[in-house]
Structure formats: structure tokens, C-alpha cells
Amino acid sequence: MIDLWKGSANTWDCDEMGHMNVRIYLEKAFEGLGTLAAHCHMSHVYQAGSPSTLIPLEQHIRFMREVHPGRPLHMRGCVLDVDETQVTVYQELIHGDGTPAAAFRTKLVHASSDALKPFPWSDRTKKALTELIGEPPASTAPRGIDFSVNPLPDEAVTLSHADAQGVQMIGQGMVSPQHCDVFGRMKPAWFIGRVSDSVPNLLYDWRQKVAGAIEGSRMGAAVLENRIIFRSWPKAGDLFQVRTSLARAEEKIHSLVHWMLDPVTGKPWMTSEAVAVTFDQETRKTIATPPALMEELAEIAPGDLSI
Known part of the structure; x- marks a missing residue:
């Protein structure tokens, strides 16, 4: 696991139910994916003018404990699997006391930023992704789908x-x-x-x-x-x-x-x-x-x- 994001929920991130809206979880998750990409020599993939990017194909999110305004949060993650053009990333958003707020499993494809045509990782990116392969905790596994x-x-x-x-x-x-x-x-x-x-x-x-x-x-x-x-x-x-x-x-x-x-x-x-x-x-x-x-x-x- 590597650290991917750290921050908190703002009042305006929360909805009429008094907790952080589902959309904001994804916003933070994709910020974390940007950190992981940079760790693997792809700091450019979410920048304007980049020849390549990472496109999500599928995502599973499990929400486990409500996030309320102002509470400390951090995110860590690892790679679950990687092939020539695709990677599946695990992320967990964690409360300040160490309990998980949510877990994400996201399958992404490395593709051209214009035509979205998949193409292989560079050798050093493939190596870096492979070195991040880890095992997520069983307690955050998909449950009801x-x-x-x-x-x-x-x-x-x-x-x-x-x-x-x-x-x-x-x-x-x-x-x-x-x-x-x-x-x-x-x-x-x-x-x-x-x-x-x-x-x-x-x-x-x-x-x-x-x-x-x-x-x-x-x-x-x-x-x-x-x-x-x-x-x-x-x-x-x-x-x-x-x-x-x-x-x-x-x-x-x-x-x-x-x-x-x-x-x-x-x-x-x-x-x-x-x-x-x-x-x-x-x-x-x-x-x-x-x-x-x-x-x-x-x-x-x-x-x-x-x-």
C-alpha cells in the first residue's frame, strides 16, 4: 500500500442526509489515482495535452462508514493486477481513527487521450505497477453485488x-x-x-x-x-x-x-x-x-x- 491522498470533507461536500455525497467519494478516489499514476511515471496522464490517459472501464465502491464534515481522512492503495494495457487498482478511504470509510476497485485502460485507443505501458511504468501489486484486506471486499x-x-x-x-x-x-x-x-x-x-x-x-x-x-x-x-x-x-x-x-x-x-x-x-x-x-x-x-x-x- 502507498499513500494516495489526505484531506477532509467540507460542509458543501455533504448532502441533505448529513454525510458526504457519493459523488465526492469518486472525486477523491480519482485524485488518488492521479497520485498512483505519478508514482508509476505517468504524472502527465490527467494533464491537458497529454498523448495518453487512464480511462476507467469499471468501478466497484463499497461504502462502510459515513463521512461527516471536517473529519480527517486519508487514502492508500495498491495494484490488484496488471496486463499489457489495463490495470485494476484498489483504494481505501480511511477515517482518522483508522476505520475504513470506503473501498474502491477500479479497472482502467491506458489509452490515447484523443481516440481512446488502448496501447501498452512503457517498460518502466509496467515495472512500477507490478511492484505495487498487493493484497487488500478481506474486510473491505465486495459484499452485496x-x-x-x-x-x-x-x-x-x-x-x-x-x-x-x-x-x-x-x-x-x-x-x-x-x-x-x-x-x-x-x-x-x-x-x-x-x-x-x-x-x-x-x-x-x-x-x-x-x-x-x-x-x-x-x-x-x-x-x-x-x-x-x-x-x-x-x-x-x-x-x-x-x-x-x-x-x-x-x-x-x-x-x-x-x-x-x-x-x-x-x-x-x-x-x-x-x-x-x-x-x-x-x-x-x-x-x-x-x-x-x-x-x-x-x-x-x-x-x-x-x-
């Missing part, structure tokens, strides 16, 4: 399929220039950020009912895990829609599949699966879902989408 499910091919993820399934559109908008990187592509953190902004359109009223099952509780929500498949890279001015269906509902957790699509072409920008809970903002404890509300969730999030 089935990795035996392979991502769909891009051609199976379409707006027409979502329409045919009766899947709700829970969010839409346009990519802003300030949400793009130095290459003009939307930053990875904003994929999950836009989904986070959209989910209340689907679940706000339902979660209020769940919280109402316990007298005096104040509704909150949190994501426990997220698996993201990055498929294409929108630029400023591109449009998006978020379509969402229920994957499963249990007493303590529910899982949703999100498709972020281009409404102009019907093709995918991103797909993801998120495992989430409803909790009491006062006690910070998970609220069990009554059986009738589990059935209602299936009604308000119809369709059979897969990641």
Missing part, C-alpha cells in the same frame, strides 16, 4: 429496450462544461452524481412511508455498494436520461439498476447497480421495510434491467 453477472454488451443497452420494459425515466439533463475534464469528457464522478440527484424522483415518497413505520423517525438514505460500467463519454452539451428499475428488495436493503442513456442516439453512457438502505437520520440506524412496501417498490420501479 453478484460479480458473476457479466455486464451487458453495449448494443443490448438501449433507450428502446428501456421503453419496452416500461422503465421509468427518473432524471434527465445536459452535461455542463464545468463537469468535464481537461479532455472535454464528463468526469467519472458525475455519472454517479447525476444518478444520485435523480433517485429522489423515484424513492422520496416511498422512503417517507418506510420511515413512517417507526414513530418519530426522520427519513434518510444511503448507498452501501455501487458497481459502475463506464460505456461512453459524454461531452459538454450532450444530453442524458436516467432510467431505473428494481433489481431486488429485501427487509433491510434494496438494489436498483440504473441506465444512463443518450436520448438522441438511444445508446448508453453508463450502467450501474446500487445497493441502498433507508435509515433514521437521528439514530443513523437502518429501517426495516414492511412487506407491503417491498411490493410497492416493485410497482414504482418496474422493468427487468441488468447491468
Whole structure:
């Protein structure tokens, strides 16, 4: 493990639930990846004019302990595996007392910054990456997402399929220039950020009912895990829609599949699966879902989408 980042959460990094928003976790993770890249002789890959960059293909995030404003945080990480053009990096965001806040497993490809065409590492970068191969702690391993499910091919993820399934559109908008990187592509953190902004359109009223099952509780929500498949890279001015269906509902957790699509072409920008809970903002404890509300969730999030 090497140190990758150190800082804290600002008040404006936190949302209405009183904890750091999921988007900010990704922002910090990608800052940490910049440090790792520099450690491996690739300090240029996130700079304007660079001939090459690192493009995320897939990312798994496990959120383990809430981050509150002003608390000290640091990040460390290692390499899980590396081949001729791809690397999988492990990162853990850690509280000041040593307990993990979140863990990230990110598969990236070394590619040209313009055409995104993969090409091999230099010999010294490959050597440096290999020297960073390590073993992450078992306690931060993926827990609630089935990795035996392979991502769909891009051609199976379409707006027409979502329409045919009766899947709700829970969010839409346009990519802003300030949400793009130095290459003009939307930053990875904003994929999950836009989904986070959209989910209340689907679940706000339902979660209020769940919280109402316990007298005096104040509704909150949190994501426990997220698996993201990055498929294409929108630029400023591109449009998006978020379509969402229920994957499963249990007493303590529910899982949703999100498709972020281009409404102009019907093709995918991103797909993801998120495992989430409803909790009491006062006690910070998970609220069990009554059986009738589990059935209602299936009604308000119809369709059979897969990641």
C-alpha cells in the first residue's frame, strides 16, 4: 500500500442526509489515482495535452462508514493486477481513527487521450505497477453485488429496450462544461452524481412511508455498494436520461439498476447497480421495510434491467 491522498470533507461536500455525497467519494478516489499514476511515471496522464490517459472501464465502491464534515481522512492503495494495457487498482478511504470509510476497485485502460485507443505501458511504468501489486484486506471486499453477472454488451443497452420494459425515466439533463475534464469528457464522478440527484424522483415518497413505520423517525438514505460500467463519454452539451428499475428488495436493503442513456442516439453512457438502505437520520440506524412496501417498490420501479 502507498499513500494516495489526505484531506477532509467540507460542509458543501455533504448532502441533505448529513454525510458526504457519493459523488465526492469518486472525486477523491480519482485524485488518488492521479497520485498512483505519478508514482508509476505517468504524472502527465490527467494533464491537458497529454498523448495518453487512464480511462476507467469499471468501478466497484463499497461504502462502510459515513463521512461527516471536517473529519480527517486519508487514502492508500495498491495494484490488484496488471496486463499489457489495463490495470485494476484498489483504494481505501480511511477515517482518522483508522476505520475504513470506503473501498474502491477500479479497472482502467491506458489509452490515447484523443481516440481512446488502448496501447501498452512503457517498460518502466509496467515495472512500477507490478511492484505495487498487493493484497487488500478481506474486510473491505465486495459484499452485496453478484460479480458473476457479466455486464451487458453495449448494443443490448438501449433507450428502446428501456421503453419496452416500461422503465421509468427518473432524471434527465445536459452535461455542463464545468463537469468535464481537461479532455472535454464528463468526469467519472458525475455519472454517479447525476444518478444520485435523480433517485429522489423515484424513492422520496416511498422512503417517507418506510420511515413512517417507526414513530418519530426522520427519513434518510444511503448507498452501501455501487458497481459502475463506464460505456461512453459524454461531452459538454450532450444530453442524458436516467432510467431505473428494481433489481431486488429485501427487509433491510434494496438494489436498483440504473441506465444512463443518450436520448438522441438511444445508446448508453453508463450502467450501474446500487445497493441502498433507508435509515433514521437521528439514530443513523437502518429501517426495516414492511412487506407491503417491498411490493410497492416493485410497482414504482418496474422493468427487468441488468447491468
